[in-house]
Amino acid sequence: MPMVIDIAAAWDGLLQWRQEGSLPEHLSGPPMTAAAEQLLSLYRPLLEGPSRQAVAQMAQSLDGYIATAVGDSCFVTGEEDRTHLHRLRALCDAVVVGAGTAVTDDPRLTVRHVPGPSPARVVIDPHARVPPEAGVFTDGRAPTLWLVGPGNVPDTPTGVERIELPVDGNDGFEPARILDALADRGLGRVLVEGGGITVSRFITAGVLSRLYLTVAPLVIGSGRAGSTCRPARAFATHCDPPVRRFTLGQDTLFELDLGEDG
Ligand SMILES: NC(=O)c1ccc[n+]([C@@H]2O[C@H](COP(=O)([O-])OP(=O)(O)OC[C@H]3O[C@@H](n4cnc5c(N)ncnc54)[C@H](OP(=O)(O)O)[C@@H]3O)[C@@H](O)[C@H]2O)c1
Structure with missing residues (x-):
């Protein structure tokens, strides 16, 4: 050394x-x-922190958007924030995205900007609307878990683990139940990567230990909102969380300590 x-x-x-x-x-x-x-x-x-915990990340503009109206998020923040995202992936056992991101971005969710292992990829897809040809289902670069609701689900792509979860009214799957299912499979440290709806549900449920929120000096004007979490829970609990700031090139990373173990 x-x-x-x-x-x-x-x-x-x-x-x-x-x-x-x-x-x-x-x-x-x-x-x-x-x-x-x-x-x-x-x-x-x-x-x-504990080997079982969930964290989330979001990269947003000054006016609070994580993507343009047509869903283009390449790239809101700069190179250093992308490296940070890949570091987070490498330090976690699983990376979680919602169906919206899986459909719009067709992301790989692997670690490429730094040396390190790629996490298991988890797609929350209650209505099984992510197409079977999506990269996470076909590229074999890391294990993939597909979280679907009960009912008429198409065939599971080869090599993908399908997990059926109960739906809790309009809110879909309870985030705590998702984390339990992952922990049962040895995936304790979880990164909720996006998009805004998915991260907001985890914040609202109060199951995140921290949120890494990177703000770019950019005004998008309209588009996909970042946080849409419910005020009653999210702001009552997290109105003034301890925060640390880091400079990542032109962007500012806020690390909010939300104080929950997954
Ligand atoms: N800048 C960033 O940091 C960043 C990161 C990732 C993605 N993005 C961008 O974000 C956009 C997509 O974000 P989005 O907010 O529209 O969608 P999203 O969060 O990717 O996906 C939302 C959908 O996922 C499913 N879902 C999520 N949590 C669920 C739960 N607890 N229970 C049941 N279903 C759940 C639901 O599917 P159903 O609709 O089928 O019910 C929900 O409508 C894309 O444009 C992408 O490029 C930006």
């Missing part, structure tokens, strides 16, 4: 921490570059 820990060595150490469950010795000893210190500071709470 180098005498001064640089960002690459710090990231290796964080991956080792994720794997072994304790802070590697080389991260507590030698001096670090400023970038390595920021990296360690940003992800430390995630790794120090």
Whole structure:
């Protein structure tokens, strides 16, 4: 290991921490570059927290949109925030998206911007409307779990695990039930990646330990809203959460500590 820990060595150490469950010795000893210190500071709470916890991320404009009206979100925030997103994926066991994102973006949800393992991919799709040719169902790059409602569901794509969950009125699946189903399969640390409806349901349900919200210096004007969580629960509980700020290039990352274990 180098005498001064640089960002690459710090990231290796964080991956080792994720794997072994304790802070590697080389991260507590030698001096670090400023970038390595920021990296360690940003992800430390995630790794120090319980092995079962759910976090969420959103990248939004100054006026609160995560995508344009036609669903184009490539890219609201810059390169450094995308690297941050890939780091979050690499530190989690599972990454969750809603059907809207799976249909609009056809995302891969793998780790490509940094070294590290890709998480299991989870698609919340109560009406089974994500097409069978979607990349997460066909590319074989990481395991995929497909969460569907009870009823007339088409064939499960080969290699995909289908999990049928009960629907709770208009709110769909209870987020806590989703996290239980994932924990039962050894997927304890969960990143809820988007979109806005999906993240908002997890915030409203009060099951997130933290929210990573990156704001880009950009006005979109109209489009897909980021947070649409219900005031009664979300603001009564989280009106003034502890927050940390990080600079990611032109963007500002707010890390809100919501204080819940998944
Ligand atoms: N900037 C970012 O950080 C970011 C990240 C990801 C995605 N995006 C963008 O966000 C847009 C899509 O976001 P969105 O808010 O429209 O949709 P979304 O959150 O991706 O998907 C919402 C849909 O997922 C299903 N769903 C989510 N949670 C559920 C639950 N608890 N129970 C049952 N069903 C649940 C429902 O499907 P049904 O409608 O079938 O009931 C719901 O309408 C895309 O344009 C994408 O590009 C942006």
